Amino acid sequence: MTTHKYDVTVKGVMMWANSELEHVGRIASIKDEDIQYNYAMSTVFSMAHLKDALFELVSDPDYTMHKSDLLKKHDAVIRVMKKLRSDYGLDLNAIRAFNQKKVLSNLKYLNSGNKTRKNRR
Numbered sequence: 001m002t003t004h005k006y007d008v009t010v011k012g013v014m015m016w017a018n019s020e021l022e023h024v025g026r027i028a029s030i031k032d033e034d035i036q037y038n039y040a041m042s043t044v045f046s047m048a049h050l051k052d053a054l055f056e057l058v059s060d061p062d063y064t065m066h067k068s069d070l071l072k073k074h075d076a077v078i079r080v081m082k083k084l085r086s087d088y089g090l091d092l093n094a095i096r097a098f099n100q101k102k103v104l105s106n107l108k109y110l111n112s113g114n115k116t117r118k119n120r121r
Helices: 010-029 033-058 061-088 092-098
Strands: none
Touching: 010 033, 010 061, 033 061, 033 092
């Protein structure tokens, strides 16, 4: 479990999420498989941070009025991460290795078959 604090606002994290989710269409529009792979890896790494930032707000009692929207976005981000991993054969060990500062939470939730809400942290 990570102790990193993202210290984001609801509006900021939702804008971040929309920006990250836009990348998925761009990845699919690229024909070069090597570029697709690298772009998808970068996007999944960024989304792993986004997922943790969303969950930080979900867990914060000051944001209970936004909890439902934050959980929906959190689950959507995890679904997209799983889809990118599956479609582009992404290596989670490479993402773990890139996490040099140990900021990200556990990535086990990306293994196929895990429920999105069961393994949040």
